[in-house]
Amino acid sequence: MKKIEDIEIYEGDTILDKSTSAVEVKEQAFVPYGDYHTHTNFSDGQSTLEENIQQAIALGLKEYAVSDHAFKHRASGITLANFLAQKRQIELFKERYPQIKLYHTLEANIMGYSGKLDVDEYKDELDFLQMGFHKSATNESFATWWSFTATNLIFKPSAKKIEKNTLAYLRCIDRYNLQFVNHLNYGILVNVKEIAKACVERGTKIELNGKRIFFSQQEVDDMLETGVDFVVNSDAHIATRVGDVKLGIDFAKEHGIPLEKIVNLNKSLFN
Ligand SMILES: [Zn+2]
Ligand SMILES: [Zn+2]
Numbered sequence: 001m002k003k004i005e006d007i008e009i010y011e012g013d014t015i016l017d018k019s020t021s022a023v024e025v026k027e028q029a030f031v032p033y034g035d036y037h038t039h040t041n042f043s044d045g046q047s048t049l050e051e052n053i054q055q056a057i058a059l060g061l062k063e064y065a066v067s068d069h070a071f072k073h074r075a076s077g078i079t080l081a082n083f084l085a086q087k088r089q090i091e092l093f094k095e096r097y098p099q100i101k102l103y104h105t106l107e108a109n110i111m112g113y114s115g116k117l118d119v120d121e122y123k124d125e126l127d128f129l130q131m132g133f134h135k136s137a138t139n140e141s142f143a144t145w146w147s148f149t150a151t152n153l154i155f156k157p158s159a160k161k162i163e164k165n166t167l168a169y170l171r172c173i174d175r176y177n178l179q180f181v182n183h184l185n186y187g188i189l190v191n192v193k194e195i196a197k198a199c200v201e202r203g204t205k206i207e208l209n210g211k212r213i214f215f216s217q218q219e220v221d222d223m224l225e226t227g228v229d230f231v232v233n234s235d236a237h238i239a240t241r242v243g244d245v246k247l248g249i250d251f252a253k254e255h256g257i258p259l260e261k262i263v264n265l266n267k268s269l270f271n
Contacts, residue, residue: 034063034264035243037107037130037182037233042086043068044076047239049089055239057100063268065103067130072109072118072138087125103127107182109137112144113164115171131172132182152188166191173198179269180205180231185214193222200228205263208248210234220255230262231269
């Protein structure tokens with residue numbers, strides 16, 4: 001097993017010293033009850049599942065979910081073989097680490113304006129569902145890729161385009177039982193208020209992502225008005241970032257999101 005000291009520690013804007021131990025990381029960041037969005041080396045993460053779990057335990061997290069990029073992520077989607085292997089690993093680690101509750105899921109990709117996800121066939125195998133837009137995900141067809149992915153990345157979206165993007169999300173939220181939606185407004189602009197309303201109806205939360213948050217103050221105010229709940233996750237791609245939800249907490253404090261609206265700070269996402 002690779003030791004934490006041997007891993008190159010660089011993640012987004014956060015640069016941790018290579019010698020940073022789990023305990024030191026804990027002092028730097030607020031530790032939530034559970035971290036439900038993390039990656040391993042089965043997608044584009046750098047650490048193994050077991051390294052992530054050990055870090056989660058060292059920090060005192062009570063729950064941990066692995067959520068590697070799902071199948072249609074072009075560069076780093078998990079293979080079916082690795083997905084099935086990971087499922088077996090999770091069962092093994094549940095026995096090895098009874099002090100933490102483990103969940104197996106994927107970060108599903110929204111595939112186009114139909115709102116379909118790329119995990120349809122395996123969604124019953126997952127402990128819960130979460131989804132996001134990823135520019136490197138394959139779409140349902142070339143035409144969908146052009147209209148849904150490419151044009152959103154190349155051109156500044158018109159109001160009409162934003163409404164269309166929003167409709168894709170609304171269809172997705174309606175179709176699936178999502179626990180939360182990941183990093184809204186990342187790569188694709190949406191009407192956050194409309195999405196928050198739909199989330200309230202479906203019991204879906206909005207993620208304050210540990211790497212990137214793209215909400216204006218107006219959007220935060222709009223979301224709060226709907227009564228939607230939030231979840232803070234690390235989106236860690238390396239074990240040392242597991243449980244690091246500082247960005248989400250800081251954002252909440254700065255933008256007036258009451259911490260009691262963040263459901264996984266002191267209790268399970270599933271309570
Ligand atoms: Zn993502
Ligand atoms: Zn992610």
